[in-house]
Amino acid sequence: MAQALMEIIRIPAIAPENLGEGELRKAEKLTQMLEGIGFDKIERFDAEDERVPSKKRPNVIAYYYGENKAEKLWIITHLDVVPPGEDSLWTITKPFEPTIKEGRVYGRGSEDNGQSMIASILAIEALKNLGIRPKRTVALAFVADEEQGSRYGIQHLIKQGIFNKDDLIVVSDGGNENGSFIEIAEKSALWFRVRTIGRQVHASRPDKGLNAHRIGMEYALALDKMLHEKYSLKDEYFDPPGSTFEPTKKDKNVDAVNIVPGEDITYFDCRVLPNYDIEETLNGIHGLAEEFEKKTGATIKIEVSQKSVAPKPTDANSKIVTMLKEAIKQVRKLEPKVGGIGGGTCAAFFRKIGVPAVVWCTIDETAHQPNEYAKIENLANDAKIYAFLTIS
Numbered sequence: 083m084a085q086a087l088m089e090i091i092r093i094p095a096i097a098p099e100n101l102g103e104g105e106l107r108k109a110e111k112l113t114q115m116l117e118g119i120g121f122d123k124i125e126r127f128d129a130e131d132e133r134v135p136s137k138k139r140p141n142v143i144a145y146y147y148g149e150n151k152a153e154k155l156w157i158i159t160h161l162d163v164v165p166p167g168e169d170s171l172w173t174i175t176k177p178f179e180p181t182i183k184e185g186r187v188y189g190r191g192s193e194d195n196g197q198s199m200i201a202s203i204l205a206i207e208a209l210k211n212l213g214i215r216p217k218r219t220v221a222l223a224f225v226a227d228e229e230q231g232s233r234y235g236i237q238h239l240i241k242q243g244i245f246n247k248d249d250l251i252v253v254s255d256g257g258n259e260n261g262s263f264i265e266i267a268e269k270s271a272l273w274f275r276v277r278t279i280g281r282q283v284h285a286s287r288p289d290k291g292l293n294a295h296r297i298g299m300e301y302a303l304a305l306d307k308m309l310h311e312k313y314s315l316k317d318e319y320f321d322p323p324g325s326t327f328e329p330t331k332k333d334k335n336v337d338a339v340n341i342v343p344g345e346d347i348t349y350f351d352c353r354v355l356p357n358y359d360i361e362e363t364l365n366g367i368h369g370l371a372e373e374f375e376k377k378t379g380a381t382i383k384i385e386v387s388q389k390s391v392a393p394k395p396t397d398a399n400s401k402i403v404t405m406l407k408e409a410i411k412q413v414r415k416l417e418p419k420v421g422g423i424g425g426g427t428c429a430a431f432f433r434k435i436g437v438p439a440v441v442w443c444t445i446d447e448t449a450h451q452p453n454e455y456a457k458i459e460n461l462a463n464d465a466k467i468y469a470f471l472t473i474s
């Protein structure tokens with residue numbers, strides 16, 4: 083399993099938004115692997131995307147038929163990975179040169195989402211080797227574009243009309259350290275960039291210009307404070323319990339120390355509890371920007387790149403939740419806990435169309451970090467849960 087995971091990690095699948103070439107090479111490698119195992123059917127649903135060299139964002143589905151073909155259990159994982167980030171922080175190995183150390187596979191995409199991908203595939207391989215047909219058909223879906231909003235991934239698949247209201251859906255892209263947590267709800271997401279425009283001048287004559295960097299920083303800090311104070315509600319059902327507002331990415335400005343920047347760009351990632359109206363939050367962000375414009379004479383533009391309103395949570399009594407709880411009890415001997423997270427997984431798109439979906443896997447939550455890893459024992463143990471689900 084670890085070797086299979088390492089093969090997958092070696093092929094980066096980065097979105098065009100982050101100057102990557104997409105998922106095609108990885109999807110082809112994966113398809114080879116699936117063909118070797120002998121699934122009953124493998125299908126591809128590509129979404130067209132002019133921004134990648136192949137012009138295709140691939141979505142792969144592998145079916146293993148069950149006694150009851152009408153009922154389907156889906157295990158959904160994503161092909162794409164986020165960029166490695168700061169190179170020097172990768173101290174164990176290079177991001178796309180996976181290595182095994184102390185029972186862990188290190189590399190970008192090892193936990194997010196390679197671990198679950200390989201665990202789901204090898205669960206089916208094990209069933210096949212044992213000559214066991216599942217109760218219901220198992221469909222493994224490997225989707226594109228999860229990290230950038232899923233337009234070319236799960237949203238494209240849903241448009242094909244291949245999902246039914248009574249399908250059982252596990253999105254294996256979030257969880258906790260011992261695998262006891264079943265996610266059924268998430269927060270609304272709001273991503274935006276703050277573009278502050280002043281006037282560029284020589285740094286010895288700031289009086290003649292307008293330092294966009296200083297104003298941008300002041301606005302960002304004021305916004306950060308305002309958001310945390312105004313949206314301070316805690317809901318213990320979620321982990322973490324409050325809304326999160328984080329200044330994240332920062333665009334480069336001028337090339338030299340002695341230039342006062344005329345433009346400043348900062349990004350925010352906000353995850354807001356479903357209790358709040360995201361439009362109202364956005365109005366507050368604009369309102370504060372106008373205040374700063376009046377005060378400083380700069381122009382502040384708020385450009386939203388992602389806005390997703392949290393859908394209605396999956397019913398805690400739905401069949402897939404009950405099945406997964408039972409699997410965790412039987413296989414792990416643990417008491418399962420059902421709740422919500424910061425979100426942004428494929429499950430939201432199912433909830434939007436009224437199909438119950440859960441998010442589950444066993445992870446240390448190293449996704450998007452340097453030295454990301456997957457524990458080999460999690461690979462094996464999660465495969466057991468998947469196998470249990472197919473026959474329960």
Ligand SMILES: [Zn+2]
Binds near residue numbers: 160194195228255449
């Ligand atoms: Zn993920």
